[in-house]
Amino acid sequence: MSCIVLNTKGGSKSTIVVGESLESLGRLCPSNPVIITDSKVFELYGSRFPASLMVLKIGQGEAVKTLETVQGLYGRLLELGGDRSIFVLGIGGGIVCDVAGFVASTFLRGLKFGFAATTLLAQTDASVGGKNGVNFAGYKNMVGTFNQPEFVLCDTGLLATLPKSELANGFAEITKHGCIADEAYFDFLEQNASKAKDLDQEVINALVEGSVKIKAGVVSRDELEKGERTKLNFGHTFGHALEKVAGVSHGQAVAAGMVLAAKLSAARTGLAGKDVARIENLVCAMGLAPVINADRGRVVDALVKDKKRFGQSLRFVLLKKIGRSTVEEIPLDELADFYLSVTG
Ligand SMILES: NC(=O)c1ccc[n+]([C@@H]2O[C@H](COP(=O)([O-])OP(=O)(O)OC[C@H]3O[C@@H](n4cnc5c(N)ncnc54)[C@H](O)[C@@H]3O)[C@@H](O)[C@H]2O)c1
Ligand SMILES: [Zn+2]
Numbered sequence: 001m002s003c004i005v006l007n008t009k010g011g012s013k014s015t016i017v018v019g020e021s022l023e024s025l026g027r028l029c030p031s032n033p034v035i036i037t038d039s040k041v042f043e044l045y046g047s048r049f050p051a052s053l054m055v056l057k058i059g060q061g062e063a064v065k066t067l068e069t070v071q072g073l074y075g076r077l078l079e080l081g082g083d084r085s086i087f088v089l090g091i092g093g094g095i096v097c098d099v100a101g102f103v104a105s106t107f108l109r110g111l112k113f114g115f116a117a118t119t120l121l122a123q124t125d126a127s128v129g130g131k132n133g134v135n136f137a138g139y140k141n142m143v144g145t146f147n148q149p150e151f152v153l154c155d156t157g158l159l160a161t162l163p164k165s166e167l168a169n170g171f172a173e174i175t176k177h178g179c180i181a182d183e184a185y186f187d188f189l190e191q192n193a194s195k196a197k198d199l200d201q202e203v204i205n206a207l208v209e210g211s212v213k214i215k216a217g218v219v220s221r222d223e224l225e226k227g228e229r230t231k232l233n234f235g236h237t238f239g240h241a242l243e244k245v246a247g248v249s250h251g252q253a254v255a256a257g258m259v260l261a262a263k264l265s266a267a268r269t270g271l272a273g274k275d276v277a278r279i280e281n282l283v284c285a286m287g288l289a290p291v292i293n294a295d296r297g298r299v300v301d302a303l304v305k306d307k308k309r310f311g312q313s314l315r316f317v318l319l320k321k322i323g324r325s326t327v328e329e330i331p332l333d334e335l336a337d338f339y340l341s342v343t344g
Contacts, residue, residue, distance in 0.1 A: 033089035036100035093119035094126030101132030120170025124211035169251030183323030241302035255288035
């Protein structure tokens with residue numbers, strides 16, 4: 001078991017506990033929370049939830065991450081009399097965490113909340129860092145707040161029921177963390193790729209703990225994404241475009257996006273060819289594909305529509321070496337030319 005404390009410059013504190021079982025929620029959480037979960041997680045683990053005032057279930061999938069779902073949850077909270085002492089506990093993957101965090105952050109101008117993250121992506125990424133929110137008008141995560149959960153519990157035993165494709169989404173973010181911030185963590189993943197995929201308890205706990213430390217470190221220095229936090233978008237510029245156009249999973253798209261970003265790094269920051277090859281090999285070892293075939297014109301079009309665009313350029317994350325990243329503003333034209341040249 002390990003415990004990581006995230007202190008932000010704004011004075012909030014969030015405690016992330018890795019490797020303890022769901023039953024520890026009884027100790028971490030105030031009594032009788034309102035639980036927000038999804039139908040699948042409830043079916044699998046509802047019998048292990050702590051005693052609660054109310055269990056609110058949402059559906060599964062990105063389509064439920066909307067203001068309509070949020071409104072429905074506000075309505076149910078209102079049935080409890082608009083009580084500001086309510087504690088909201090989100091138990092689920094990234095979608096539950098994002099929705100529950102947003103509902104808690106906005107209902108009555110803010111209720112306290114915590115999470116039990118149940119997917120590898122939520123344990124290594126989505127539950128940590130205090131970003132929450134929902135999709136709007138076809139754009140992902142358009143409406144939301146920055147607000148830290150009191151605690152996050154990561155019970156890695158729950159990952160045993162997770163489909164392989166969902167695990168792969170987590171492995172893409174784990175690879176990303178090694179690339180941008182920690183070569184030793186990258187080495188560890190290289191050496192333990194098979195054990196990680198087999199969910200070896202010791203390896204998976206070390207990976208979740210390492211990822212949480214990397215992300216919490218970045219967020220503690222730049223909670224509001226004014227600078228360094230942008231580095232967590234490594235692989236995501238091309239990744240989001242590929243996800244949209246090719247309709248592949250987030251992890252598959254980010255994996256191919258990281259390989260593209262590594263190749264662009266070789267051209268712009270002098271990332272060594274052997275490091276590009278290591279990233280490609282690790283992506284493959286984690287069961288992800290290094291290249292996604294997609295309609296090239298539509299990918300370029302999606303890049304231009306990136307919501308993080310600043311005028312005619314994008315803040316793009318490049319690697320100097322494995323474990324060291326930098327953010328550069330790159331003209332959209334150059335990104336498009338690069339993409340067309342490497343995929344042509
Ligand atoms: N807030 C952030 O900083 C941040 C960061 C990254 C991603 N996200 C968001 O996270 C979301 C994706 O999260 P996700 O990948 O966890 O997807 P998800 O929440 O949709 O979960 C994936 C699927 O796995 C099921 N599931 C959950 N736990 C399970 C378990 N233990 N066993 C079996 N099935 C289980 C869910 O019911 C769901 O069907 C996206 O909406 C993304 O925008 C947020
Ligand atoms: Zn991601």
